[in-house]
Amino acid sequence: MDALRLEWVGGAPKLWTDETMERQGLVTTVTSRVGVAAVVGWVGSTRDRVACARRLLDDFGRRGAALPLPAGDYAAVLACRDRILVMRDEQARIPLFLRESGGRVSAVGTSARALGSVTELEPRYFCRYLTGNMAQQHTDLTPFAGVHRVLGGEMVELSVTGRMRSRLLGRGRQAPDPPVSAADGPHARRTAAQDLRLALEHAVGRRMGAKTACHVSGGTDSTSVALLAADLPAAGRADPGDLVLLAGRFSGGELAGEQPYLHAALEEIRRHAPAARPVLVDADDVADFDDFQHHAGDTDEPHAHAFRAPFWARLHAAAAELGCETLLTGCGADPIVDANPFHLHRLARTGRLRQMAGQAHAWAAGSDRGSRDIVQAYVVQPALPLAAERITALVRGGTALGGLGTFNRPRWLRSGFARAHGYREASIAESRFVYGRKPEQSLYDAANYLAAPDPLSWHRARQDGFFLTHPFLDPEVVATMRRLPVDVAFDPGRPKSVLREAMADLLPARIRGRAVKTPFNELYVRGLRTHGDELIDLCRTARHPLIPEMFDVETLCQAVREAQLGIGDSYACDRVNSSLALVMWLERLDQCSGAVRPAVPVIAGS
Incomplete structure (x- = not known):
């Protein structure tokens, strides 16, 4: 979807924005003495989009300004009198791309498809995409040759003629390494809870519009966000607005067990905001x-989580009918506000093996896993990720899904294609991103791309009139949790203990005390049983020439059959889902237009 496009016409930069999205407030255009700025999404606050966009232009339009990128969900193009700045926020929910050759940029836009050519694809991208379900979003490559991604938190400076001057990846708000231990347990936890509560209030307040929808599932995370959205206006700490409580209702199966928690959450939220409208x-x-x-x-690109889109699409449609401006979720809380298990890796690499073994035992006692599994997952696997996966593949081999972890080459990806286009190099790069030299720090970077992959929100934004947004992934919330020592955040048998403490005055007891939530496995099993034959037929009848060059189709079909039978773990099923999405995307590549929507021209300084 092309929300904005910057091109050079007659040697001068010209900027267009989507007319419909301008009317909806999803694109904001401002001008000042510095130049002109087009912002897709919002900077600083959803309620003050124009003022915040103008502040962004004035702050960054000054030559020599070295500021951290502000919080928000946005992609922005600033056309100043002497240069052009292209930037995205750290969460990177709004896409932005460059078409570049020989150090000169010929176009900038929010649609890679519109900037590229369907006949000139980039095979290295597909290898990187297949290494994991988040790899595509934090790498420069796109499916189209010559089209590059502007990364999350990156600012690109161009001359007024399109010459590339610099690409800077900003990390201005990252917290320093956390201390090794807390000063005193109970007091430190209370202080941590207060800090997290304040950060979450800021994150929720920034995202609230005139009509805000909150996804409520009955879990601790989504209920916490919705309660804050209800409580902040009630306490006079945010502008009041219409609040919609959006939930999926299941009357049968495993997910029906979530309904009592959902009703408890809705009842408590409406106690704080009686006018809030529940929509089941x-x-x-x-x-x-x-x-x-x-x-x-x-x-616009292959969507690894497209299999789950039907459920979210139904909720989005309900929010769109009510005219919601934004939809808040609880996504991201699991990796962000829970204790960081990769602290065990830090203990091991600094030689504190006895302490590591004791904490691994405590970790295991607070979960349904053994100490050996904990050490394997958080000490051994991050140390030598590819070697650990190869050993696992040998032990669990025998089927298409056996031993297939996060980075191993899927057996249906042809070895010749993988060698020719750098699959091994891609898997090494992805493992370094996920674990890094210090996995306890890399967790937070990876969580942003793993916890809330929502291309669906972007794809539907023009018809829905809103973007999905995730307060738990807000940079302020992440920085707060990064600062905490593990003995403050970890409470055996009580996951997300700091969040529970932070929300103790708002969460109903029934939700505050629950430790396990029903996953959406039932939807996946039902989907494979219903559509498995269609998916296999899709693979066998696919006509795009890259599909048989890339995949051993029969092995992929075997993997789908095994997933139907429940063989393989979640990592293996993720690889099947990603591959099926890629097959479908390639099949429909020629049918989907990348043409610019009805646009409003914006005169840029030349």
Whole structure:
């Protein structure tokens, strides 16, 4: 979807924005003495989009300004009198791309497809995409040759003629390494809870519009966000606005067990905001892979989580009917506000093996896993990720999904294609991103791309009139949790203990005390049973020439059959889902237009 486009016409930069998205407030254009700025999404606050966009232009338009990028969900182009700045926020929810050759940029836009050519694809991208379900979003490569991604938190400076001057990846708000231990347990935890509560209040307040929808599932995370959205206006700490409480309703199966928690959450939220409107969307007939042709085939890039799009699309449609300006979720809380398990890796690499063994035992006692599994996952695997996966593949081999972890080459990806286009190099690069030299720090960077992959929100934004947004992934919240020592954040048997403490005055007891939430496995199983034969037929009848060059189709079909039978773990199924999405995306590549939507021209300084 092309929300904005910058091109050079007659040697001068010209900027266009989507007319419909301008009217909806999803694109904001401002001018000043410095130049002109087009912002997709919001900077600083959803309520003050124009003022914040103007502040962004004035602050960054000054020559020599070295400021950290402000918080928000945005992609922005600033056309100043003597240069052009292209930037994205650290969360990177809004896409932005450059078409570049020989150090000169010829176009900038929010659609890679619109900037590229369907006949000139980049095979290295597909290898990187297949190494994991978040790899595509934090790398420069796109599916189209010559089209490059502006990374999250990056600012690109161009001359007024399009010559590339610099690409700077900003990390201005990252917290320093956390201290090794806390001063005193109870007091430190109370202080940490107060800090997290304040950061979450700021994150939620920034995202609230005139009409805000909150996804409520009955879990601790989404309920916390919705309660803050209800409590902040009630306490006079945010502008009041319409609040919609959006939830999926399941009357049967495993997910029906979540309904009592959902009703408890809604009752408590409405106690703080009586005017809040609960909207329960019947979802009994929803299954993963419904309308897979549309959800996986029409997106700008392959969408690894397209299989789950039918459920979210139904909720989005309900929010759109009510005219919501933004939709808040609880996504990201699991990796961000829980204790950081890779602290065990730090203990091991600094020689504190006895302490590591004791904490691994405590970690295991507070979960349903053994100490050996804990050490394998958080000490051994991060140390030698590819070697650990190869050993696992040998032990669990025998089927298409056996031993297939996060980085191993799927057996259906042809070895010749993988060698020719750098799959091994891609898997090494991805493992370094996920674990890094200090996995306890890399966790937070990886969580941003793993916890809330929502291309669906972007793909539907023009028709829905809002973006999905995630307060738990706000840079202020992440920085707060990064500062905490592990003995403050970790409480055996009580996950996300700091969050529970932070929300103790708002969360109902029934939700505050729960430790386990029903996963959405039932939708996945139902989807494969319903659509498995269609997916296999899709693979066997695919006509795009890259598909048989890339995949051993029969091995991929075998993997789908095994997933139907429940063979393989979640990592293996993720690899199947990603591969199926790629097949569908390639099949529909020629059918989806990348043409610019009706646009408003914006005169840029030359």
